Amino acid sequence: MAVLQRAQMCFTGTAAGTVRHRTGPTWVTLFVLYSGWLCLLTKAQMKIPPETVQKWASSLSEQLNAVASKYSGAALLQKKLKDVEPIIRIEDVDGTTLVQEFSDEIEKMLGSKMKSVKRLADTAEDADLYHEFNATLEFDYFNSMLINTMDEEGNYIELGGEFPLEENEHFNKLSVNTLMSDIQVPTNVYNKDPDILNGVYMSEALNDVFINNFQKDPTLTWQYFGSSTGFFRLYPGIKWTPDSNGVVAFDCRNRNWYIQAATSPKDIIIVVDVSGSMKGLKLTIAKHTINTILDTLGENDFVNIIAYTDYVRYVEPCFKGTLVQADLDNREHFKLLVEELQVKGEGKVKKAMKESFRVLNEATANGQGSLCNQAIMLITDGAMEDFQSVFEEFNWPDKKVRVFTYLIGRDMTFAENVKWIACNNKGYYTHINTLADVQENVMEYLHVLSRPMVINHDHDIIWTEAYMDSVVRTDDVLAFQ
Numbered sequence: 001m002a003v004l005q006r007a008q009m010c011f012t013g014t015a016a017g018t019v020r021h022r023t024g025p026t027w028v029t030l031f032v033l034y035s036g037w038l039c040l041l042t043k044a045q046m047k048i049p050p051e052t053v054q055k056w057a058s059s060l061s062e063q064l065n066a067v068a069s070k071y072s073g074a075a076l077l078q079k080k081l082k083d084v085e086p087i088i089r090i091e092d093v094d095g096t097t098l099v100q101e102f103s104d105e106i107e108k109m110l111g112s113k114m115k116s117v118k119r120l121a122d123t124a125e126d127a128d129l130y131h132e133f134n135a136t137l138e139f140d141y142f143n144s145m146l147i148n149t150m151d152e153e154g155n156y157i158e159l160g161g162e163f164p165l166e167e168n169e170h171f172n173k174l175s176v177n178t179l180m181s182d183i184q185v186p187t188n189v190y191n192k193d194p195d196i197l198n199g200v201y202m203s204e205a206l207n208d209v210f211i212n213n214f215q216k217d218p219t220l221t222w223q224y225f226g227s228s229t230g231f232f233r234l235y236p237g238i239k240w241t242p243d244s245n246g247v248v249a250f251d252c253r254n255r256n257w258y259i260q261a262a263t264s265p266k267d268i269i270i271v272v273d274v275s276g277s278m279k280g281l282k283l284t285i286a287k288h289t290i291n292t293i294l295d296t297l298g299e300n301d302f303v304n305i306i307a308y309t310d311y312v313r314y315v316e317p318c319f320k321g322t323l324v325q326a327d328l329d330n331r332e333h334f335k336l337l338v339e340e341l342q343v344k345g346e347g348k349v350k351k352a353m354k355e356s357f358r359v360l361n362e363a364t365a366n367g368q369g370s371l372c373n374q375a376i377m378l379i380t381d382g383a384m385e386d387f388q389s390v391f392e393e394f395n396w397p398d399k400k401v402r403v404f405t406y407l408i409g410r411d412m413t414f415a416e417n418v419k420w421i422a423c424n425n426k427g428y429y430t431h432i433n434t435l436a437d438v439q440e441n442v443m444e445y446l447h448v449l450s451r452p453m454v455i456n457h458d459h460d461i462i463w464t465e466a467y468m469d470s471v472v473r474t475d476d477v478l479a480f481q
Helices: 050-072 074-087 095-130 194-216 256-262 281-295 328-339 349-365 388-394 415-423 435-455
Strands: 005-011 166-168 174-176 182-184 220-227 232-235 266-273 302-308 312-314 373-380 401-408 429-432 471-473 478-480
Touching (some): 095 220, 220 256, 266 281, 266 349, 281 401, 281 435, 302 328, 302 349, 312 349, 349 373, 401 415, 429 435
Parallel strands (some): 266 302, 266 373, 373 401
Antiparallel strands (some): 005 220, 166 174, 220 232
16 A cells, blocks of 8 residues: 655745835825616516616715725825835836846745755655564654643653753744754544554654755744644744644645645535435434534635536535535535535435546537546445446446545445445545544545555656734633634
């Protein structure tokens, strides 16, 4: 089985420049031009006169102008500029030279970040190559939630040894250890699981690279290593504080930087069984599964959700027959609609699969969607009917669309059917008994989609959108979200 590890870093920087001033009057103008023709028709064919619409437009324009003048600070900026106008030095600037200088500086800055992450990736691959898995490995590492914690007898607890921390201006005045990284493990992952211990032991080699990167490029701040097994190595090391319930919900595998680096852009159709047999806890688990899948998607991905019984319906009728960008607004909108799902009738998966393949095929033919990976996520408690003909018609022999199946509930009567669907369409089958099983089982599809990248030894550096955790700080609590 191919194992994928991903490294990530973020940085801060400062820039300085000369203010160039244009001679002549100085002013800041913000204006809104609104014009249009609005005609509202009723069943009686009545319409609003153009003069009325013009009055609305003028009124709206005046209000927007008033708000802009009040909150933009334009008047204050004009005054400030007049105050400094006598002392401003006017320079002739060669625009082409200026742009070239900016370009060179940005290229140099980004190039240094790429070299840093490349060193991390090379070191991680070498360490994994020469590490031999040991199922009985015993290794005492620094767990970020347990460090500097003592028992009643004054001894450091297991995985919580002495870990010096000092306040550092460069890291937002947080208490950190710039000589060592430490490990964060989500509450739902056993911190001494053999996979965790072997991964942590193997990735110890990154400590020296973290330090070396920081010395070569002082603009670097946090450097991350996210593992497919769930642990998160963070440099510089910090004390991680759980929430009020003692739970650490942070899982690096759910973060956009991890997902975007681990997989290519993708089109996803989520197909959920809402027949009568899915009532109660099964439906609750199915909804949580859908939401967890949505959380693994980013702005480079496209998605839609289909619910089926003996007929097919889209959870959002406005998105019928298409794919929509999986941005935050659409994902949250889908989550609200998923909560309203109710069960009834008999499940007919064949119709739902046909509709899913039709949408994906049309997206490809029309040059829409991600134009990359395509997958169907089937969430059900069983598949009884003859469904093989659907795959023969739409997906075989090329199998361009992967099908991932999630069997919900304890009943294993139709497990072989659900497993067959996944295994014969280059997907992955998982069985979800409880809500606690959802997170780990959903993440498996990411590993499958990343396999071609690992097999092909792709080493492309992925630039994700800006990533910033929110930090909540009080006198004695520091929490990362």
